[in-house]
Amino acid sequence: AQSVTQLDSQVPVFEEAPVELRCNYSSSVSVYLFWYVQYPNQGLQLLLKYLSGSTLVKGINGFEAEFNKSQTSFHLRKPSVHISDTAEYFCAVSDSVKLIFGTGTRLQVFP
Amino acid sequence: DADVTQTPRNRITKTGKRIMLECSQTKGHDRMYWYRQDPGLGLRLIYYSFDVKDINKGEISDGYSVSRQAQAKFSLSLESAIPNQTALYFCATSDLMGADTQYFGPGTRLTVL
Numbered sequence: 419a420q421s422v423t424q425l426d427s428q429v430p431v432f433e434e435a436p437v438e439l440r441c442n443y444s445s446s447v448s449v450y451l452f453w454y455v456q457y458p459n460q461g462l463q464l465l466l467k468y469l470s471g472s473t474l475v476k477g478i479n480g481f482e483a484e485f486n487k488s489q490t491s492f493h494l495r496k497p498s499v500h501i502s503d504t505a506e507y508f509c510a511v512s513d514s515v516k517l518i519f520g521t522g523t524r525l526q527v528f529p
Numbered sequence: 530d531a532d533v534t535q536t537p538r539n540r541i542t543k544t545g546k547r548i549m550l551e552c553s554q555t556k557g558h559d560r561m562y563w564y565r566q567d568p569g570l571g572l573r574l575i576y577y578s579f580d581v582k583d584i585n586k587g588e589i590s591d592g593y594s595v596s597r598q599a600q601a602k603f604s605l606s607l608e609s610a611i612p613n614q615t616a617l618y619f620c621a622t623s624d625l626m627g628a629d630t631q632y633f634g635p636g637t638r639l640t641v642l
Contacts, residue, residue, distance in 0.1 A: 427569065452630075461533075461619055461633035462572075508571060516562070516587070517631060521571040 420445045420511050424520035432528050433501055439494040439523045441483075441509035450512035451492045453483055456522075457505045465507070468492065479503070499527050532556045533634040535620050541640045548607040550637050552620030559624070561603040562631065563587075563595060566617040575618075578603055610641040 425440045443451065450469050454462040466477025473485040483494045492509060504527045509520040533554045542548055552561065559580050564572040574587030576595040584595060592614060596604045607614055617638050621631040 424571075454633075461635045462621075462631075463633065464630045467630065516574055516577055519564075519572040521569060 422520035452510040454508045535634040550605045554622045558622040562621040
């Protein structure tokens with residue numbers, strides 16, 4: 419069975435600092451990986467996804483993620499965060515039928 | 530107008546009451562999903578539907594039922610609500626391909642007293 423582990427439940431960071439949100443997955447089949455963001459009082463929206471090809475995936479709002487098959491990871495990064503990046507971030511893996519979500523990482527950006 | 534809408538946005542009800550949460554989409558997608566979100570647990574799949582005649586149980590379907598009235602409408606019912614069903618409920622849609630993006634509604638906050 420596929421699963422996703424987000425190692426950090428909360429990540430506090432100061433504005434303009436870099437950030438990495440960690441995600442590890444387990445899958446025995448072809449991997450489709452996603453990062454979603456949930457801003458306060460809103461639904462989830464897609465940040466980026468990896469289906470195949472280049473292992474470095476660029477998404478919206480300056481975020482990027484790197485697919486690492488040997489380490490079964492798909493960590494999300496941003497070189498310089500803004501206050502507006504404060505949100506909850508979810509990593510997910512698709513089993514071609516449905517998404518399996520991680521438990522989420524709350525990113526809190528301080529001025 | 531939003532592509533995926535949910536009604537109501539907030540609901541407070543009492544134990545034992547029947548509750549229906551509704552979801553409509555204008556994206557023309559075949560696949561629709563219901564999730565619940567609880568703090569520290571992420572999103573868990575309740576039911577999903579690939580078309581009007583195809584309904585499938587998800588990870589946590591006990592205590593819930595669904596109805597796919599049309600391609601664009603997917604309702605979630607709690608036949609007899611209980612307090613541990615207090616949660617944030619999301620509807621989502623996607624196109625036919627499994628690797629496609631899911632589009633989420635704004636959520637319904639349900640409180641069962």
